[in-house]
């Protein structure tokens with residue numbers, strides 16, 4: 291079974307309910323989630339790889355229950371955080387990209403080949419031995435995405451991946467995300483990012499209030515903000 295499924299999912303933090311009985315079947319390749327600040331988008335996205343476990347209901351990826359098969363699901367789902375500093379774990383760019391492969395016990399030569407290829411694809415070859423934390427914000431965001439993609443996840447979830455970026459780097463990340471072979475789920479406030487997407491889900495106060503092709507869903511969302 292492919293795709294991401296939410297079955298009657300509710301969640302709150304402390305006494306405060308944040309998501310209410312969400313049911314979704316996400317099988318399209320490129321799906322956006324939009325909504326006002328605090329509407330519950332990040333909470334929803336974080337459930338896909340088990341960063342948040344729902345109080346009620348069930349989330350599954352490719353038929354695997356996220357709460358029960360966490361390790362397996364984290365292999366299937368790569369998560370790109372808003373702030374790449376939260377994601378950089380190794381001192382140099384090449385080491386950071388190689389990290390997930392080392393943990394999987396791949397041979398050194400195999401890792402080196404894959405790292406070189408992905409750094410080339412992301413325009414980071416010249417930075418391979420540079421300190422990861424010294425990269426610019428845009429380069430860090432590229433590094434974060436490269437470090438996720440090198441593990442070849444089936445699904446990429448990105449939570450506001452362009453928020454910290456200038457227009458040029460935002461375009462670069464947008465083009466990269468739009469061109470991926472993987473299923474992509476993106477939470478964003480940058481609505482132009484969603485132009486080539488297949489489906490956009492609008493969240494309002496913890497409920498799905500629109501779920502449609504981008505034009506129609508975004509029109510609905512803008513209507514809510516007006």
Ligand SMILES: Nc1ncnc2c1ncn2[C@@H]1O[C@H](COP(=O)(O)OP(=O)(O)OP(=O)(O)O)[C@@H](O)[C@H]1O
Pocket residue numbers: 303308325326327328329330331332333334
């Ligand atoms: N770890 C947490 N502990 C307590 N409350 C939280 C936590 N994470 C989120 N919240 C609250 O839950 C609500 C939904 O937050 P969430 O981050 O899912 O919204 P969002 O739609 O992604 O918002 P934004 O667009 O501002 O990023 C907010 O009111 C937020 O303050």
